[in-house]
Amino acid sequence: MTHILYLAAGFILLTVAAGLVRVLYGPGEVDRMMAVQLLGTGGIAALLLAASASGVAGVEDAALGLALLAAFASIAFVNSASSDSDPDGARDG
Amino acid sequence: MTFYRALDLSLALLVVGIAAWTVLSRDLFGAVVGYVAYGLLLAIVWVRLLAPDVALTEAAIGGGATGVLIIAAGSRLRSMQTSEPGDTANGIQKALAAALSALVAIALAAVMLLLPEPAPTLAPQAAGGLEAAGLGNPVTATLMVYRGFDTMLEKAVLVLAVVGVWSIGPDRFWGGAPAPLGRTRPKRALVFLAQMIAPLGVLIGLHIFWVSADEPGGAFQGGAILAAMWIIVMIARLADPPRVGSRALRLALVSGPAVFVIVALLGPFLGGSFLSYPPGFVKPVILFVEAFMLLSIAAAIPLLIAGPPLRSPRP
Amino acid sequence: MSVSSIAGIAGAMLVGLGLYGFIVSPQLLRKVLAFSVLGSGVFLLFGVVARRGAGAGFHADPVPQALVITGIVVAFAASAIAVALILRLYAETGGVTLDPDAWSKDRGQSQE
Amino acid sequence: MTLALDIFSLLAIAAGAFFFLAGTVALLRFPDSLSRLHALTKADNLGLGLVVLGLLPRADGPLAAMKLVILWGLVQLSSGAVAQMIGAALRRREAAR
Numbered sequence: 001m002t003h004i005l006y007l008a009a010g011f012i013l014l015t016v017a018a019g020l021v022r023v024l025y026g027p028g029e030v031d032r033m034m035a036v037q038l039l040g041t042g043g044i045a046a047l048l049l050a051a052s053a054s055g056v057a058g059v060e061d062a063a064l065g066l067a068l069l070a071a072f073a074s075i076a077f078v079n080s081a082s083s084d085s086d087p088d089g090a091r092d093g
Numbered sequence: 094m095t096f097y098r099a100l101d102l103s104l105a106l107l108v109v110g111i112a113a114w115t116v117l118s119r120d121l122f123g124a125v126v127g128y129v130a131y132g133l134l135l136a137i138v139w140v141r142l143l144a145p146d147v148a149l150t151e152a153a154i155g156g157g158a159t160g161v162l163i164i165a166a167g168s169r170l171r172s173m174q175t176s177e178p179g180d181t182a183n184g185i186q187k188a189l190a191a192a193l194s195a196l197v198a199i200a201l202a203a204v205m206l207l208l209p210e211p212a213p214t215l216a217p218q219a220a221g222g223l224e225a226a227g228l229g230n231p232v233t234a235t236l237m238v239y240r241g242f243d244t245m246l247e248k249a250v251l252v253l254a255v256v257g258v259w260s261i262g263p264d265r266f267w268g269g270a271p272a273p274l275g276r277t278r279p280k281r282a283l284v285f286l287a288q289m290i291a292p293l294g295v296l297i298g299l300h301i302f303w304v305s306a307d308e309p310g311g312a313f314q315g316g317a318i319l320a321a322m323w324i325i326v327m328i329a330r331l332a333d334p335p336r337v338g339s340r341a342l343r344l345a346l347v348s349g350p351a352v353f354v355i356v357a358l359l360g361p362f363l364g365g366s367f368l369s370y371p372p373g374f375v376k377p378v379i380l381f382v383e384a385f386m387l388l389s390i391a392a393a394i395p396l397l398i399a400g401p402p403l404r405s406p407r408p
Numbered sequence: 409m410s411v412s413s414i415a416g417i418a419g420a421m422l423v424g425l426g427l428y429g430f431i432v433s434p435q436l437l438r439k440v441l442a443f444s445v446l447g448s449g450v451f452l453l454f455g456v457v458a459r460r461g462a463g464a465g466f467h468a469d470p471v472p473q474a475l476v477i478t479g480i481v482v483a484f485a486a487s488a489i490a491v492a493l494i495l496r497l498y499a500e501t502g503g504v505t506l507d508p509d510a511w512s513k514d515r516g517q518s519q520e
Numbered sequence: 521m522t523l524a525l526d527i528f529s530l531l532a533i534a535a536g537a538f539f540f541l542a543g544t545v546a547l548l549r550f551p552d553s554l555s556r557l558h559a560l561t562k563a564d565n566l567g568l569g570l571v572v573l574g575l576l577p578r579a580d581g582p583l584a585a586m587k588l589v590i591l592w593g594l595v596q597l598s599s600g601a602v603a604q605m606i607g608a609a610l611r612r613r614e615a616a617r
Contacts, residue, residue, distance in 0.1 A: 069157040071598030080168035105418040116429030143467040190431040198424025205416030214461030231470035254485035286601035397488035
């Protein structure tokens, strides 16, 4: 069971990290933020799985902190990116 | 075991790759997004190195607060969207910089691979503090007992940094409030989120502080989470940064190092030495000191992000 | 390859990357970011030393870990001062770069 | 009983991992930002939700289980609000064009 949990943690982490390719290509700022948002959630899931597998105390608390702070970064991004002038030439649609 | 090696290797490659993106990315916004992702991944690396205390600190301060600091500065400069100035360094200079950096990296990597066997460790000395204090978390014991002096000075550094940031502002605004962090009309979803998440976050921050005697956590991590909640509240414009002249604010700011110094000075009178805790009351006294440190950190980090005063002290 | 060697090499590479960005990047905020990357690389090396120093019944040596925790906070405080200085420079001169051409060009306009 | 619980955990975690995979593929392949946002929220909600669900039987004690559920609720709250803000930003940009 331990191996499977670690495997799942690694799989989820590497999967969402692949999504970071969006940070490279964009095109808009929001697309980049979405990739980081997904990485945050995936990282939390991976930490929870690793916590359950390893039994090291306090890893859940680290995940809890990560959950709060991932939101924190996203909020700051949205706040700055959607500022009144919005001339980033996104080419989506 | 090869399975775990593969996981570790891919995690390391990821971290180095996203760091390279952060450093080499063409625009500032992309770099900051990369940096926040880097902070998240680094927190996972710290868990892998069996340091959940550091993971929490890195996620909160290294990734979160530093990211927000740069984002806030970038939007104040309005340079998030403007194009970067062209590279000043020419090809030869870049090659020299790359060679120097590569040399440093290779030397460090060689040192890391040639570390002495068996590894020197201070764990037994730190464990002594652990038993004397009746604490279960070795990192807290190290911070408060074995290396208490470092922690005390570090708190003073934080206060000095706030004073430094404040004094960078123009003279005529001294005593006034820093510029607001959010926009004039914040979105309703943001206000809702701030109202919901801030009380929960305060609870979690206090929890992480409270369990730190025995489990990972501590005044740094709890304080950083409290600080993040205050910043969210300020971004949602539910509260604006306070005037830097406010007495309550200044008291909160210095309370951490002040209480630590007072307790340290009381040591000799209670039968110990400087920075020793009264025997029999070690754990409660440490928690008492840490509670004020929590307050100090929760006040200092948002003030560092809010920046120097930019509003007239008299309304 | 143990966890320690992998993390050690990664930390060394982070230091190198951060140093390169710190030297080459013309924009001051980018320099702050690069310096943070450099710092976190150094912290990672401390983490490796801590991990190797496991003993006395602990997973890792708590002393380097505690040093890293204080270090992260101090590094953040230093970045905050750097950012405040950059913002003041911008307010005074209208420029945020060390590029001499861009700086003299910017200084003429936009004295907000 | 433990076997049944283990199988339940495995199924839920596998389903959660699938949603993360789906979210990432969508983020990389979908043609426009709004559909990417749509897919992202699914990964956020269901992916983490199913992983948490799978880990619940393995939590030591009701308090630890509650912590997991609170964590999921927290992510729900923030990802919902952030998605709303991202959507609003996208719409304003469309309108500006």
